[in-house]
Amino acid sequence: MQKHHARQLVTVLLLVLAVGACTSRAATPGVLDDAALLAYARQPWDKATLMHTTVPLGRYHGVPVVAEFPCGDVCPQYTQRIIHFDLPEGADCARIGGVEQDVLVPMAIAMRTKRFCFPKVLVDAGLHAVR
Numbered sequence: 001m002q003k004h005h006a007r008q009l010v011t012v013l014l015l016v017l018a019v020g021a022c023t024s025r026a027a028t029p030g031v032l033d034d035a036a037l038l039a040y041a042r043q044p045w046d047k048a049t050l051m052h053t054t055v056p057l058g059r060y061h062g063v064p065v066v067a068e069f070p071c072g073d074v075c076p077q078y079t080q081r082i083i084h085f086d087l088p089e090g091a092d093c094a095r096i097g098g099v100e101q102d103v104l105v106p107m108a109i110a111m112r113t114k115r116f117c118f119p120k121v122l123v124d125a126g127l128h129a130v131r
Contacts, residue, residue, distance in 0.1 A: 032058040032065060034121045037083070040067070041127035047071070047079035056086075060119050063087065063096050072106025080106065082129045084116040093117035103129045 037060060051071040058065060064086040071079040082105070085098050093100045098117040105114045122128040 030058045032060040037065070037119055037121055038125060038127070041083055041122055041125065045069075045081055047076035050081070051076045051079040057083070060085070061096050063098075065119065070105050070107070072111070073109040078106045078131070080129060080131050082116060083122055084118050084128065087117050091117075099123045101128070 036058070040057060047069075050069040052075075053069050055067045055069075056064060057067055066084065066086045068082045068084065069079055070082070080103075082103060085093070085096065087093065087096075087098075096117075097120060099120050100115055100117055101123065102113045102115050104111040116129070118128040
């Protein structure tokens, strides 16, 4: 049991360091570029530690980006990582250079379709929504 907790702690610390590298100060998200987004998206992540959380990553093209980790019925196995723009309701995704896509998101014992605005660089790499 202690080994599992130690692994979770290391995962959380690595995530904090990675997010910190994407920000200029702890309280103020920094500017992200393609390389920073791709580097974060390529990192391994712990489903049990991150399920049901949202992590602010910084600003890309002047717009906040978050990594969301929803999970449904069988957690943590069904935890997803969805990296998307955090746009206000009704904002124009195409105007900021984003790509709108529907993603099946776990919810309770079912899946539901939810539309997100993704940074194009992540969609092109297939890293915008992964399990």
